Amino acid sequence: MGFLNKLFEKKRPTPLNNEKNHLKENSISRVTFGEATKILKFRKESEIRFQNQVIFLKTAIKESKYPSLNVFSMRKSKPTASFENLIVISGDKKNFRPMDNITSEEILQRVHPGKKMEDIWSDGVISDTADPGCVITDIGPFNNLRDEIKHALYSINEVLQEVKIEEKVATSIKCSNCGITLLVDTDVEIQYKSPMGSIDYIAERQRATDAVGVKCVLCNKGFCLACMKIYGKPHPQSGGLACLDCGGQLTQYRP
Ligand SMILES: [Zn+2]
Numbered sequence: 001m002g003f004l005n006k007l008f009e010k011k012r013p014t015p016l017n018n019e020k021n022h023l024k025e026n027s028i029s030r031v032t033f034g035e036a037t038k039i040l041k042f043r044k045e046s047e048i049r050f051q052n053q054v055i056f057l058k059t060a061i062k063e064s065k066y067p068s069l070n071v072f073s074m075r076k077s078k079p080t081a082s083f084e085n086l087i088v089i090s091g092d093k094k095n096f097r098p099m100d101n102i103t104s105e106e107i108l109q110r111v112h113p114g115k116k117m118e119d120i121w122s123d124g125v126i127s128d129t130a131d132p133g134c135v136i137t138d139i140g141p142f143n144n145l146r147d148e149i150k151h152a153l154y155s156i157n158e159v160l161q162e163v164k165i166e167e168k169v170a171t172s173i174k175c176s177n178c179g180i181t182l183l184v185d186t187d188v189e190i191q192y193k194s195p196m197g198s199i200d201y202i203a204e205r206q207r208a209t210d211a212v213g214v215k216c217v218l219c220n221k222g223f224c225l226a227c228m229k230i231y232g233k234p235h236p237q238s239g240g241l242a243c244l245d246c247g248g249q250l251t252q253y254r255p
């Protein structure tokens with residue numbers, strides 16, 4: 001497939017230094033994904049509900065309804081981001097204790113007198129951990145959004161609460177540079193077979209292509225295509241690009 005072959009071809013121009021530094025500063029988000037994460041998604045037309053929800057959460061946090069969880073409000077910072085605003089809640093599974101309806105309603109009436117729960121609702125909640133009695137059958141959409149956050153398509157708007165949480169133990173290999181979960185080139189090729197599609201499809205395909213992995217034959221570290229395009233330097237013998245860590249030769253990532 002074209003995009004992977006390019007990685008190994010000769011005489012690939014390397015980006016200018018100032019361009020590299022600019023991208024490096026903006027390319028990795030500091031948001032940590034703990035054992036469990038919930039993301040509230042808001043579209044552009046839901047700005048007021050987003051702001052209402054933030055005010056609601058601030059009071060709930062102050063009254064210890066979200067102990068030991070990170071809560072960030074985030075705003076779209078790149079045009080390819082799927083949503084306008086996000087609220088990311090992350091931490092240990094045991095700390096996710098949903099508020100009962102009476103408590104929620106009581107807080108709502110104090111911070112937004114006369115408003116209904118609908119006035120603070122998001123356009124959807126996505127999580128990597130099922131609520132009791134539920135099963136998550138497809139983790140794909142969550143991972144896509146997580147990768148958008150990791151690749152800094154959103155910037156942190158407000159830190160509502162920050163605690164030290166452990167980054168979730170990897171079940172698949174991640175890019176050693178930016179932490180994105182690596183995809184297999186042939187999987188991406190099959191999933192996005194069609195060359196044409198909606199703007200969303202094209203953007204999604206671009207994100208998947210950027211997450212395609214390569215692996216170093218010397219140190220075994222994996223890197224995503226997006227990082228290789230930005231930071232890759234030529235490998236003197238192969239004519240392709242060299243490992244970002246040890247300078248070794250690269251090959252396709254296979255889990
Ligand atoms: Zn990367």
Ligand SMILES: [Zn+2]
Nearest residue numbers: 216219243246
């Ligand atoms: Zn290496």
